[in-house]
Amino acid sequence: DAKTTQPNSMESNEEEPVHLPCNHSTISGTDYIHWYRQLPSQGPEYVIHGLTSNVNNRMASLAIAEDRKSSTLILHRATLRDAAVYYCILRDVLTGGNQFYFGTGTSLTVIP
Amino acid sequence: EPEVTQTPSHQVTQMGQEVILRCVPISNHLYFYWYRQILGQKVEFLVSFYNNEISEKSEIFDDQFSVERPDGSNFTLKIRSTKLEDSAMYFCASSEQGPASNEKLFFGSGTQLSVL
Numbered sequence: 155d156a157k158t159t160q161p162n163s164m165e166s167n168e169e170e171p172v173h174l175p176c177n178h179s180t181i182s183g184t185d186y187i188h189w190y191r192q193l194p195s196q197g198p199e200y201v202i203h204g205l206t207s208n209v210n211n212r213m214a215s216l217a218i219a220e221d222r223k224s225s226t227l228i229l230h231r232a233t234l235r236d237a238a239v240y241y242c243i244l245r246d247v248l249t250g251g252n253q254f255y256f257g258t259g260t261s262l263t264v265i266p
Numbered sequence: 267e268p269e270v271t272q273t274p275s276h277q278v279t280q281m282g283q284e285v286i287l288r289c290v291p292i293s294n295h296l297y298f299y300w301y302r303q304i305l306g307q308k309v310e311f312l313v314s315f316y317n318n319e320i321s322e323k324s325e326i327f328d329d330q331f332s333v334e335r336p337d338g339s340n341f342t343l344k345i346r347s348t349k350l351e352d353s354a355m356y357f358c359a360s361s362e363q364g365p366a367s368n369e370k371l372f373f374g375s376g377t378q379l380s381v382l
Contacts, residue, residue, distance in 0.1 A: 186367040197270075197357040197373030198301075198309060205368070241309075245367050252299075252322040252365040256309035 158242045163261045166232045174227040174260055176242030181222050185246045188254070189216065189227045191238040198241065198256065201227065237264045268292045270374035272358050278380045279348055287343045287377045289358030298341045299359040299371065300333065302326070309357070315341065316364065348381045355379075 159177040166172040178187070189201040202209055202216045204225075209216040215228040229236055241259040244250075271290045279285050291298050300312040313323040315333050332344045341360075345352055355376040361369050 184367060190371075192309070195375075197359070197376050198371070199373065200370045203368060203370070245369070247365045247367050247369075252314040253311040253324070254371060255311075256301075258308060 158244060158257060160240070160242050160257065160260045162258065163263065165263045165265060166229075167265050168234060169231050172229040172232045172236070172262065174229075174240050174242075174262065175224065176226070177224045178242070178244055179223045181244055182246060182249070184248060185244040187216065187218060187222075187225050188243040188245055189214070190241045190243065190254075190256070191236075192241070192259070193235075193238045199238075201240070203245075232262075232264045234264050234266060237262055268372075270358055270360055270372050272356075272374035272377050274377060275375070276378045276380070278382065281350060281381055282347050285345050285348055285379065287345075287356050287358075287379070289341045289343075289374055290339050291341055291358065291360030292362075292372055293339070295360035295362050295372070297361045297364045297369075298333075298335070299361075300343045301357045301359060301373075302354040303357065303376075304354045312343070312356075314365065321365070345379075348379075350381050353379055353381045 188203040190198040192198045202214050204216045217226045239259040239261050273288045298315045303309045311324050313327045314321045330346045334342050357373050357376045359371040359373045361371050
């Protein structure tokens with residue numbers, strides 16, 4: 155599976171936008187970019203995914219670079235409940251099987 | 267909103283004992299998974315299950331582990347003879363669309379297994 159690189163930790167002030175980066179320079183043309191988050195003492199939670207185009211949903215936006223070698227998860231207005239570990243995962247079932255490979259993610263701290 | 271439920275939330279057992287972790291996936295989902303997370307470590311895939319059989323398993327999922335869908339709603343993970351290193355948070359997950367590159371997994375809140 156293609157690797158992703160994320161900062162270990164980030165901080166954000168409450169009610170401000172947060173941009174969580176992810177580098178995936180070895181991404182293949184068929185890899186989908188997924189973001190999950192894990193709140194304290196909870197299971198991972200789906201946030202968003204995309205292939206080439208930017209994506210928006212009620213939780214977040216996903217901005218994908220034109221060359222697809224990086225992406226950014228955007229939380230438009232951070233709340234205290236957004237404090238979590240955010241995982242950027244590449245997925246291509248043809249090469250990577252059924253598994254989601256969770257890395258170490260980015261631990262987001264939201265400051266009141 | 268539908269959710270994956272897991273019971274119990276905490277399970278304490280003695281080394282060598284059998285444990286069964288239970289999960290109720292989202293009702294219209296057909297693909298089921300178990301993941302685990304040892305304290306301070308990554309979330310790791312154990313097994314995927316579809317149509318009453320294992321579709322994929324990791325190296326962690328050895329002969330001590332088994333999965334079953336005993337009825338139309340439950341999905342269980344059995345550890346036959348627990349070891350200290352089995353202590354972890356075990357997460358059940360389900361999906362509607364199955365192994366596809368754009369699949370969305372829905373996870374439960376986990377069962378914390380402590381082996382003494």
